[in-house]
Amino acid sequence: xxxxxxxxxxPAWFNLALPLIAIAATLILCSGLIAIAxxxxxxxxxxxxxxxxxxxxxxxxxxxxAAPMIFTGLAVAIAFRAKFWNIGAEGQLLAGxxxxxxxxxxxxxxxxxxxxxxxxxxxxxxxxxxxxxxLRVKFKVDDVVSSLLLNSVIYYALMALIEGPWKDTFSGYxxxxxxxxxxxxxVLIEGTRLHLGVVVAxxxxxxxxxxxxxxxxxxxxxxxxxxxxxxxxxxxxVQRVLLSTALLSGALAGLAGVGEVGGVHFxxxxxxxxxxGYSGIVVAMxxxxxxxxxxxxxxxxxxxxTGGEAMSRATGVPAxxxxxxxxTALLAMLVALLFTAYRIRRVGAQT
Amino acid sequence: MSAVFxxxxxxxxxxxxxxxxxxxxxxxxxxMFSERAGVLNLGIEGIMLLSAMAGxxxxxxxxxxxxxxxxxxxxxxxxxxxHALFTVALGLSQHVCGIGVTLFCSGLAYFLYRLIxxxxxxxxxxxxFKTAPIPLLSDIPILGPAVFNQFALVYLAIIAVPLAAFxxxxxxxxxxxxxxxxxxxxxxxxxxxxxxTRFQAVILGGALIGLAGAFLTMAQFNAFTFGVVxxxxxxxxxxxxxxxxxxxxxxxxxxxxxxxxxxxxxxQASGLGHIPYEAFLMLPFIFTIVAMxxxxxxxxxxxxLLKPFRREER
Numbered sequence: 001x002x003x004x005x006x007x008x009x010x011p012a013w014f015n016l017a018l019p020l021i022a023i024a025a026t027l028i029l030c031s032g033l034i035a036i037a038x039x040x041x042x043x044x045x046x047x048x049x050x051x052x053x054x055x056x057x058x059x060x061x062x063x064x065x066a067a068p069m070i071f072t073g074l075a076v077a078i079a080f081r082a083k084f085w086n087i088g089a090e091g092q093l094l095a096g097x098x099x100x101x102x103x104x105x106x107x108x109x110x111x112x113x114x115x116x117x118x119x120x121x122x123x124x125x126x127x128x129x130x131x132x133x134x135l136r137v138k139f140k141v142d143d144v145v146s147s148l149l150l151n152s153v154i155y156y157a158l159m160a161l162i163e164g165p166w167k168d169t170f171s172g173y174x175x176x177x178x179x180x181x182x183x184x185x186x187v188l189i190e191g192t193r194l195h196l197g198v199v200v201a202x203x204x205x206x207x208x209x210x211x212x213x214x215x216x217x218x219x220x221x222x223x224x225x226x227x228x229x230x231x232x233x234x235x236x237x238v239q240r241v242l243l244s245t246a247l248l249s250g251a252l253a254g255l256a257g258v259g260e261v262g263g264v265h266f267x268x269x270x271x272x273x274x275x276x277g278y279s280g281i282v283v284a285m286x287x288x289x290x291x292x293x294x295x296x297x298x299x300x301x302x303x304x305x306t307g308g309e310a311m312s313r314a315t316g317v318p319a320x321x322x323x324x325x326x327x328t329a330l331l332a333m334l335v336a337l338l339f340t341a342y343r344i345r346r347v348g349a350q351t
Numbered sequence: 352m353s354a355v356f357x358x359x360x361x362x363x364x365x366x367x368x369x370x371x372x373x374x375x376x377x378x379x380x381x382x383m384f385s386e387r388a389g390v391l392n393l394g395i396e397g398i399m400l401l402s403a404m405a406g407x408x409x410x411x412x413x414x415x416x417x418x419x420x421x422x423x424x425x426x427x428x429x430x431x432x433x434h435a436l437f438t439v440a441l442g443l444s445q446h447v448c449g450i451g452v453t454l455f456c457s458g459l460a461y462f463l464y465r466l467i468x469x470x471x472x473x474x475x476x477x478x479x480f481k482t483a484p485i486p487l488l489s490d491i492p493i494l495g496p497a498v499f500n501q502f503a504l505v506y507l508a509i510i511a512v513p514l515a516a517f518x519x520x521x522x523x524x525x526x527x528x529x530x531x532x533x534x535x536x537x538x539x540x541x542x543x544x545x546x547x548t549r550f551q552a553v554i555l556g557g558a559l560i561g562l563a564g565a566f567l568t569m570a571q572f573n574a575f576t577f578g579v580v581x582x583x584x585x586x587x588x589x590x591x592x593x594x595x596x597x598x599x600x601x602x603x604x605x606x607x608x609x610x611x612x613x614x615x616x617x618x619q620a621s622g623l624g625h626i627p628y629e630a631f632l633m634l635p636f637i638f639t640i641v642a643m644x645x646x647x648x649x650x651x652x653x654x655x656l657l658k659p660f661r662r663e664e665r
Contacts, residue, residue, distance in 0.1 A: 033462060036466070037466055085446055087393075087446060087450065131640075135640070135643065135644055138644075139643070139644040139645075141640075141643045141644055142643070142652070142656075142657070144391065144393075144446040144657070145391075145588060145589075145592060145643070146640050146643060148393065148585065148588065149585065149588065149589050149636045149639055149640055150636070150640065151585070152582055152585050152586075152632075152633070152636045153633050153636045153637060153640075155582075156629040156630075156632045156633040156636075157629065157633065159629045160627040160629035160630060163627065163629070164627050275454075278450055278453075278454060281447060281450050282451075282454070285447060318461070318462050318465035318466055320458055320461035320462035320465055321458075321462055322458070323454065323457060323458025323461060323462070324455060324458035324459050324462055325458075326454050326458065327397075327451055327452070327453070327454030327455025327456070327457070327458050327459075328455055330447070330450065330451035330454060330455075331437065331448065331451040331452070331455060334437065334443045334444070334447060334448060334451065335437070335441065335443070337443075338441060338443070
């Protein structure tokens with residue numbers, strides 16, 4: 001007979017092995033769909049890989065796609081560390097996009113505009129995240145549901161803006177006016193879309209790691225998440241830590257929106273985020289809530305997305321395979337995580 | 352303002368409310384069963400989409416609408432079982448699994464739809480359900496044509512509400528569901544299988560969510576589009592909370608939301624609105640969030656919601 005046995009500690013190599021096992025399992029499971037679509041599995045995955053990471057241009061495209069998911073991944077990872085269940089990164093991203101677009105449309109020197117866009121976007125995201133955190137701290141309202149529902153509120157607020165006061169009067173399309181040209185984030189490599197925001201995202205990850213692993217606030221966040229009773233006993237103001245975590249998490253998700261406005265779309269439209277907020281949950285789980293792990297996890301998802309489109313053109317397999325891979329990867333990772341809490345042990349027949 | 356009231360008093364407007372409320376009622380009842388057993392199902396948005404797609408495909412290929420409904424219900428139940436496998440059997444965190452199920456089901460729905468129907472400029476449609484007036488009852492003034500001249504699935508929803516209340520409050524199984532949602536430890540001591548009951552409740556919930564999906568593609572729109580669900584799952588999550596986890600109140604919440612939605616559609620169509628229609632669509636979410644702040648003091652939510660059950664752990 002086999003039984004699950006609680007683990008007291010997990011070996012360090014698990015951090016790397018589990019996501020890799022989950023991703024391998026995902027690719028194997030999803031190969032069935034490629035086969036159903038009548039394409040060669042190796043060929044399809046091959047195209048996906050070469051079109052996303054095969055040459056330098058493809059790599060820049062993948063990085064551009066990864067940037068918002070690095071930010072939302074960090075937002076979710078930090079929130080989940082404190083067991084603040086922020087499912088609202090999507091809405092926080094949208095709030096950040098709207099705020100930065102608003103600021104970016106005001107004529108001013110480019111550098112100043114970019115700094116103010118980032119500040120406004122981060123503040124807007126933080127403000128949105130503060131709502132579920134405050135409700136939880138003050139009224140004991142479940143943060144999962146409140147943060148999720150806020151996504152819809154923010155989405156409709158964005159729609160009201162772009163179909164109302166922001167509507168493009170010239171074309172009649174529900175899109176916001178563009179930001180000033182001078183506020184467009186500089187492109188770092190000529191001929192690509194690799195913009196300044198991508199570098200900021202790549203720098204944000206180690207900074208978040210440092211914050212979580214090496215600072216007092218990070219320590220408080222970790223203790224609050226792991227054992228709120230002990231945290232309280234140790235003199236940590238758990239409520240304040242939750243609010244700080246929410247501000248930080250929301251600001252990061254807001255920055256994801258800033259990058260999309262400043263570096264990719266230069267305006268706001270209804271589909272500015274194809275669910276990057278929810279992808280952030282996948283990224284954070286694959287990263288085992290480690291900010292450093294967020295970067296490769298986001299790049300993996302981004303590669304699946306950019307590669308998925310090329311694979312679709314080459315083999316006829318619908319590009320929506322990328323979405324299936326994303327969902328499957330999250331579920332596979334959750335199952336894989338069981339092995340950190342439990343081990344399967346063979347035991348003798350019980351009486 | 353009087354023009355607005357004129358709109359409201361029309362039979363067509365009442366019928367529209369009932370029609371908008373139907374998928375929400377199914378989804379809300381489904382989510383309610385799941386949550387009453389202690390399992391939050393955030394997979395609802397994706398499950399509804401996949402069921403809508405599967406039902407539409409089955410109806411379109413076979414020509415039988417009821418076969419389509421059956422397929423949608425089975426797919427919903429199957430995805431409910433998937434969510435239960437992760438959250439109940441394996442005890443994984445419900446909210447993250449739910450998001451995973453939604454991402455998985457949505458992706459699969461889009462993938463399979465594109466695979467089966469290809470990329471067409473005009474989405475293929477089917478001859479959906481026709482209204483089936485109930486003799487005598489449909490002759491009642493105003494109420495008759497609005498409520499009793501509807502699709503068969505609407506009547507099913509009207510029956511489903513009292514039936515759900517009966518099952519939840521008056522049957523041994525309903526008692527088990529409430530026990531495992533409130534105090535699984537006590538239920539276990541009383542000989543109720545927590546795992547089995549939760550599985551059943553989440554699967555039943557999935558089946559009801561499947562019905563909601565079936566209604567969208569086979570009665571309301573008669574086609575599958577990528578935005579066919581567009582947040583109705585999240586609305587149902589809100590309505591369950593707003594309806595305080597009770598079948599009657601949840602159905603009432605669905606009607607209230609449908610009223611607001613129908614009103615904003617009318618105002619948009621007639622150009623009466625000076626208020627952006629999105630303001631109306633936001634309302635259920637805002638109301639629910641505010642209501643949660645007030646309700647939390649009375650603790651009406653199932654106590655064991657979001658908490659996995661492992662027998663050996665104390």
